[in-house]
Amino acid sequence: MGFNEKVHAYIAAKYYQYLTQYFGDRGKQAFLHATQYYALQRGRRMAQRAIRDGRQLTQETYNYYGEWVNTDEIKKEGCANVIEPQADGSMKVTVCPWYNQFREMGLYEAGELYCSDLDSSISRGFNPFLKYEMVQTLHNADYCIQRIQTGNICAGAEKGKNPESLRSFEYHCAHMYWSYSEVAEAIFLTEGRKVTENVLADFVRDYGREMADTLMKYRNTNFNVCD
Secondary structure, three states: OOOOHHHHHHHHHHHHHHHHHHHHHHHHHHHHHHHHHHHHHHHHHHHHHHHHOOOOOOHHHHHHOOOOOOOHHHHHHOOOOEEEEOOOOOEEEEEOHHHHHHHHOOOHHHHHHHHHHHHHHHHHHHOHHHOEEEEEOOOOOOOEEEEEOOEOOOOOHHHOOOHHHOOOHHHHHHHHHHHHHHHHHHHHHHHHHHHHHHHHHHHHHHHOHHHHHHHHOOOOOOOOOOO
16 A cells, blocks of 8 residues: 555544544644644645746636645545536535545544535635635535635636646645644644654554655655745
């Protein structure tokens, strides 16, 4: 197994597990804050690339500059994202590997908290005036519904994504690990460091030392800016 969407969700779920185990409701607040912190960085990178290329920060540009596509591994597993544009300009998602991973780990509340805010925070980082909304998620309904107040959320999506904007799930998993680590340790200091250490120990157990060492290589990466 390599880095993929479900490994990405695993890291978030583990941070939720230990933050809430150690700090209760404060841990839940910290998890949501870390999710927003991570997502805003992603959106800002997307905006930086678009501005560099002379593009306006529209929803069509947002869709074009997205940083990931489903991995072949997840496609073979049969849980790649299934997205259906709706007539009212919203987007319906009926299958999602992130949902599957949270469910397999039994961390439904972590998935609901993560998914209820992630995409809207990415959008705010890109352009807050698009007013991205998560109406419902697979964690509390039969499918996700996402929309923007300013038009069609799937605008231009049929054209695909800019290949130069895509980043591997190795990168995305490292970004998640280090951004959540940064927030946990900023809020809870040495106790927050224990959370990060426990997440890493579980990661080594479940995915192996080699993949864990790969995460460590990104320790000094500045995820706030595009490359």
